[in-house]
Amino acid sequence: MPDESTFQFEEREIGEVKDGEILLKTLYVSVDPYMRGRMREGKSYIEPFQLGKFIEGGSIGEVVESKSEQYKVGDVVIGGFGWQTYYKAGEKEVRKIDPALAPVSTHLGVLGMTGLTAYFGLLDIGKPKEGETVVISGAAGAVGSIVGQIAKIKGARVVGIAGSEEKISFLKDELNFDEVINYRTTEDMKAEIEKTCPNGVDVYFDNVGGEISDAIFTQLNRFARVPVCGAISAYNLEKADVGPRVQGFLIKNSVLMQGFTVGNYSDRFQEGAKHLAEWLQEGKVKYRETIREGFENIPDAFLDLFEGNNIGKLLVKVAERD
Amino acid sequence: MPDESTFQFEEREIGEVKDGEILLKTLYVSVDPYMRGRMREGKSYIEPFQLGKFIEGGSIGEVVESKSEQYKVGDVVIGGFGWQTYYKAGEKEVRKIDPALAPVSTHLGVLGMTGLTAYFGLLDIGKPKEGETVVISGAAGAVGSIVGQIAKIKGARVVGIAGSEEKISFLKDELNFDEVINYRTTEDMKAEIEKTCPNGVDVYFDNVGGEISDAIFTQLNRFARVPVCGAISAYNLEKADVGPRVQGFLIKNSVLMQGFTVGNYSDRFQEGAKHLAEWLQEGKVKYRETIREGFENIPDAFLDLFEGNNIGKLLVKVAERD
Numbered sequence: 001m002p003d004e005s006t007f008q009f010e011e012r013e014i015g016e017v018k019d020g021e022i023l024l025k026t027l028y029v030s031v032d033p034y035m036r037g038r039m040r041e042g043k044s045y046i047e048p049f050q051l052g053k054f055i056e057g058g059s060i061g062e063v064v065e066s067k068s069e070q071y072k073v074g075d076v077v078i079g080g081f082g083w084q085t086y087y088k089a090g091e092k093e094v095r096k097i098d099p100a101l102a103p104v105s106t107h108l109g110v111l112g113m114t115g116l117t118a119y120f121g122l123l124d125i126g127k128p129k130e131g132e133t134v135v136i137s138g139a140a141g142a143v144g145s146i147v148g149q150i151a152k153i154k155g156a157r158v159v160g161i162a163g164s165e166e167k168i169s170f171l172k173d174e175l176n177f178d179e180v181i182n183y184r185t186t187e188d189m190k191a192e193i194e195k196t197c198p199n200g201v202d203v204y205f206d207n208v209g210g211e212i213s214d215a216i217f218t219q220l221n222r223f224a225r226v227p228v229c230g231a232i233s234a235y236n237l238e239k240a241d242v243g244p245r246v247q248g249f250l251i252k253n254s255v256l257m258q259g260f261t262v263g264n265y266s267d268r269f270q271e272g273a274k275h276l277a278e279w280l281q282e283g284k285v286k287y288r289e290t291i292r293e294g295f296e297n298i299p300d301a302f303l304d305l306f307e308g309n310n311i312g313k314l315l316v317k318v319a320e321r322d
Numbered sequence: 323m324p325d326e327s328t329f330q331f332e333e334r335e336i337g338e339v340k341d342g343e344i345l346l347k348t349l350y351v352s353v354d355p356y357m358r359g360r361m362r363e364g365k366s367y368i369e370p371f372q373l374g375k376f377i378e379g380g381s382i383g384e385v386v387e388s389k390s391e392q393y394k395v396g397d398v399v400i401g402g403f404g405w406q407t408y409y410k411a412g413e414k415e416v417r418k419i420d421p422a423l424a425p426v427s428t429h430l431g432v433l434g435m436t437g438l439t440a441y442f443g444l445l446d447i448g449k450p451k452e453g454e455t456v457v458i459s460g461a462a463g464a465v466g467s468i469v470g471q472i473a474k475i476k477g478a479r480v481v482g483i484a485g486s487e488e489k490i491s492f493l494k495d496e497l498n499f500d501e502v503i504n505y506r507t508t509e510d511m512k513a514e515i516e517k518t519c520p521n522g523v524d525v526y527f528d529n530v531g532g533e534i535s536d537a538i539f540t541q542l543n544r545f546a547r548v549p550v551c552g553a554i555s556a557y558n559l560e561k562a563d564v565g566p567r568v569q570g571f572l573i574k575n576s577v578l579m580q581g582f583t584v585g586n587y588s589d590r591f592q593e594g595a596k597h598l599a600e601w602l603q604e605g606k607v608k609y610r611e612t613i614r615e616g617f618e619n620i621p622d623a624f625l626d627l628f629e630g631n632n633i634g635k636l637l638v639k640v641a642e643r644d
Contacts, residue, residue, distance in 0.1 A: 228569050234567065250579060256581075
């Protein structure tokens, strides 16, 4: 388990802004569970973080100095410049966003990677049909809360799994989930899934892995689909992550299980972002952000992800726009 | 674990052959691992066997009496009439096969359900591309031995896993597998897969589940595909089948894992059978049968499946053609 000692604050010289470069002041920093995977050695879909280098990740910044014809002071941009207060960027390292479309922070959430993760995982792998039952673990999180709303748009019955009364009322009352299970107070998850999903489970959007997923595997319908998005229950385990093997469940009901990362769909980001923006404007998709303040609180916010206390997208606000 | 006492031989009256019916004499009976699943209560993709009723399954018979215009005495047919010496069938319960095309027994193997299982599992889910590495567990079995040969036809590098020297020489020398691992003499399966698959594993055709599959999951490439066909290692377990959870492996490399049964592809059987028959005639697909003799030996043959001693399709010959 990482803790405050995992991170170190350092001041470094940025150097002169040269032709074709821009200087960014960071406004918002994203903290995401996948970052935990980069704090470990070994091959994965993304390189480990380098010791002594800044933590990369999604951030939003404002141009405060520009020697590029493409950007002017005051432009708001998004990029992978991560946990830094200022960053000197090349023209192609970042992309402009439109502050008139929606609050700029949404480009790190519902209109950004987490929204796109929900969109492609659910629609490309889960493929919910009208009247089917979609179960989502980590349902009140940045991805899960969007998944459930897209599933509702597609006419599915949506059952969420979350860990607090506050999350449950958010999902039921604000997002209109059909049922929400509190996994912290549920003793027999299998029985609870049976009760809340009387027609079985057609799509299980897996954000957590572990025992919650084990229970849902027993309730899958024939030709069920399982987009595997995250396994937050396992990210900080010191021992092996062991549970019932899935092969029997997959064969019995011809189930499809597919791991993915949003980067697989980079050539379709525009399509996804367009739909998400429309749904947002139409009020069909709502979002919640938990915004912490202050650059110095980034490590603490990151660690909070594994406590499961946040609703929606967790961000840190580093500075105000000028 | 089933044993001889699980089964009982009984004589019953067949009754008169009525208009539109035929009387069949059974020639060959198929014994298959999936039948184990039907000897257990509980919902699966196929109903459990009924106590006191004959064991259903693939069989080949000869028409010895006909009151149907569609069949004449001497015709050879295939159907699901299972473990019976004689059977009185309706016209639509069985289907004629052509004894001139290939030995009639092949319709229970390479040209029948096991060949079609290999064909659709590999090509529809595994989708091997030229130069990719395909690993097959249970490689010398009825399904696995065909999977490997189809993968070779598609230009893949094929690595089989089997449990005896006889099987290994069959796969290497007769079927031209590129590498074969003897799992019974291999101490570190993960290291052995690494050695025999220096470019990683693109397709893993899983017939066995258990620890062999656990090891292969660690060696999967990005966008690998895992058709899950069987889990013979788990069929007779009394305790829960427990091992490393797969979610982490699936996410890390965007892996697809899909359970299936051949029945999912029933509307494409003709396509599959046509290709298999062509490959057989061209000598691109070879097959091996292990044929036991005598109706009384069916239970024993079935139990042998779980000992892993057979090569290719296991059949019982019940009677000669007239």
